[in-house]
Amino acid sequence: MSEQIDLAPQRRKGTKGDVVLEVSGLDVSFPSGDGPVRAVRGVDYTLRRGEVLGIVGESGSGKSVTSMAVMRLLPTTARVSGEVRFDGRDLLGLSETEMTRIRGSRISMIFQDPMTSLNPVYTIGAQIAEAVRAHHDVSKQAALDRAVELLDKVRIPNARDRAGSFPHELSGGMRQRVVIAIAMANDPDVIIADEPTTALDVTVQAQIMDALSAAKEETGAAMVLITHDLGVIAGQADRVMVMYAGKLVEVGSAEDVFYTPRMPYTLGLLGSLPRMDRPSERLTPIPGSPPSVVNMPPGCPFGPRCPKHTAVCDETEPELRATTGPDHLAACHHAETLAGASADDVFDTEVADAQALHQLAEEGRP
Numbered sequence: 120m121s122e123q124i125d126l127a128p129q130r131r132k133g134t135k136g137d138v139v140l141e142v143s144g145l146d147v148s149f150p151s152g153d154g155p156v157r158a159v160r161g162v163d164y165t166l167r168r169g170e171v172l173g174i175v176g177e178s179g180s181g182k183s184v185t186s187m188a189v190m191r192l193l194p195t196t197a198r199v200s201g202e203v204r205f206d207g208r209d210l211l212g213l214s215e216t217e218m219t220r221i222r223g224s225r226i227s228m229i230f231q232d233p234m235t236s237l238n239p240v241y242t243i244g245a246q247i248a249e250a251v252r253a254h255h256d257v258s259k260q261a262a263l264d265r266a267v268e269l270l271d272k273v274r275i276p277n278a279r280d281r282a283g284s285f286p287h288e289l290s291g292g293m294r295q296r297v298v299i300a301i302a303m304a305n306d307p308d309v310i311i312a313d314e315p316t317t318a319l320d321v322t323v324q325a326q327i328m329d330a331l332s333a334a335k336e337e338t339g340a341a342m343v344l345i346t347h348d349l350g351v352i353a354g355q356a357d358r359v360m361v362m363y364a365g366k367l368v369e370v371g372s373a374e375d376v377f378y379t380p381r382m383p384y385t386l387g388l389l390g391s392l393p394r395m396d397r398p399s400e401r402l403t404p405i406p407g408s409p410p411s412v413v414n415m416p417p418g419c420p421f422g423p424r425c426p427k428h429t430a431v432c433d434e435t436e437p438e439l440r441a442t443t444g445p446d447h448l449a450a451c452h453h454a455e456t457l458a459g460a461s462a463d464d465v466f467d468t469e470v471a472d473a474q475a476l477h478q479l480a481e482e483g484r485p
């Protein structure tokens with residue numbers, strides 16, 4: 120019968136809970152005519168085996184650049200510093216050849232648009248098989264059998280027949296499941312999914328989250344799940360990092376971040392979620408929009424939008440510090456005052472309107 124593919128031959132997966140990826144002091148900037156675009160500023164995090172880490176923040180907060188830096192996929196114009204330790208080595212110091220060996224086999228990535236990862240002229244079966252063969256010396260037939268098995272794992276119906284389909288013959292949701300199958304193909308240690316459901320409609324989103332869970336179970340990979348929507352990671356992430364203007368502004372367990380947030384920005388994101396309990400109620404939006412990360416003024420970048428804003432917020436940018444426990448960090452001068460507050464308390468509509476007017480007035484100034 121078919122040849123067995125041992126996907127993790129010499130490799131020991133280590134124990135659940137071991138650190139698999141450690142990012143420290145990551146800084147990324149891009150030169151521009153107006154000065155450097157400071158896309159990522161001093162990001163530190165550890166990812167442990169078997170865990171799902173959610174990264175959330177509005178568009179432009181540096182989520183994608185952080186992950187592209189880890190994968191070494193940024194354009195050559197990017198200035199990157201810091202350390203990305205994976206399996207005892209700093210990925211930022213590896214040669215391109217060494218990095219190619221890691222990408223897709225040890226760390227794989229899923230993007231928002233599945234067509235950026237799929238080739239329109241090959242069948243999906245052939246593309247998954249190719250991903251297997253890129254890192255394993257097996258026959259075409261064995262790789263194709265593995266492809267069918269993977270399609271089945273991400274719940275593509277009639278996987279064997281479907282393997283002969285071209286990407287354009289599939290729906291967007293099915294294509295994204297194929298990309299997840301490719302990401303699993305080599306039994307990676309880490310899967311990074313950057314807005315994997317953003318381009319899809321709500322009913323399909325749940326199927327994609329299911330396929331991601333299947334990928335995690337099957338491979339035991341740790342997962343980084345990036346989204347602008349806290350709702351996507353609710354119930355999925357074990358730990359959550361909130362990003363704003365290139366920095367981490369809140370880090371903690373999902374419970375910490377969802378139930379006892381200590382950064383007003385997190386509260387604002389929570390307030391923007393639709394409510395199951397009061398569906399007809401108006402959402403509490405965060406007034407204003409994120410700042411430019413070129414020539415940033417001193418102080419808290421969220422200050423101009425923040426109802427808790429005081430004079431100190433304009434003077435010094437708050438550092439991450441421990442709040443409700445040693446592993447629950449927030450970057451806010453007024454973190455303590457958020458105890459027991461809900462989004463409604465902090466971002467009530469009047470405050471929101473007042474802030475929006477303030478912002479407009481500020482912007483109107485020369």
Ligand SMILES: Nc1ncnc2c1ncn2[C@@H]1O[C@H](COP(=O)(O)OP(=O)(O)O)[C@@H](O)[C@H]1O
Nearest residue numbers: 149156158177178179180181182183184185194
């Ligand atoms: N190739 C690039 N050149 C210049 N600026 C970039 C480039 N890629 C991203 N940026 C800037 O970096 C910041 C962070 O972007 P990004 O990580 O894509 O945000 P997010 O994924 O959180 O929406 C943004 O200000 C964005 O405009």
Ligand SMILES: [Mg+2]
Nearest residue numbers: 182183184313
């Ligand atoms: Mg992004």
